[in-house]
Amino acid sequence: MFDLKKTILDLIFPIYCLECRQVGAWVCRRCFEDIKSCAKWQENFLDNQHLSQVWSLFDYHQPIIAKILHAYKYEFITDLEKIISDILSQAVLSQDFAKQIKPEFVDLICPVPLSKKRRRWRGFNQSEILAEVVAKSFNLPVSDDILNRKFHTRAQVGLPAKLREINIKGIFQANSFSVLEKRILLVDDVLTTGATMKECARVLKEAGAKEVIGLVFAKG
């Protein structure tokens, strides 16, 4: 349908490709085709008994990936949701990932929750987009009610590794009834020190989960 408001806005504030500045789209076709998924098993993050595997789909150091995630998270360019969803769909279907993580290995797909305060401020949870893409290709629902954040804590960005662990400790709560004996795919957006993912995995395992596999959009 013709959207007059959008057309006028596009004339006043033309959209540029975040990577090459070509006018017309947030990510032009050529740059979109250049995006490479590099599904990787992040072995370094398996230093405790709670996560059995951790996968990243992209490298945050690939400039276009960093620009897309930054623009989406901090500049609130919500039009990027479709692009993010498209590149994630491709990555989830990529050989490296699809060979290792199959729908029959997973019972529940759970995004890392944001605090209610941050969720309200931001209006969305970027981990939910990845969770939804995976859920669609695995033909499973997103279980966004099995893990809750009890408190609002300061953002992890900028904190050194040790402080991140302290900052996040004890803030999650799992619903034991739902996770008991389940194999859970835990989804987050960016993996930096892994503190958030490890803490979520610990809580899920202590609540009775059989296995927790981590999956992140990008490795920082």
Ligand SMILES: [Zn+2]
């Ligand atoms: Zn471009």
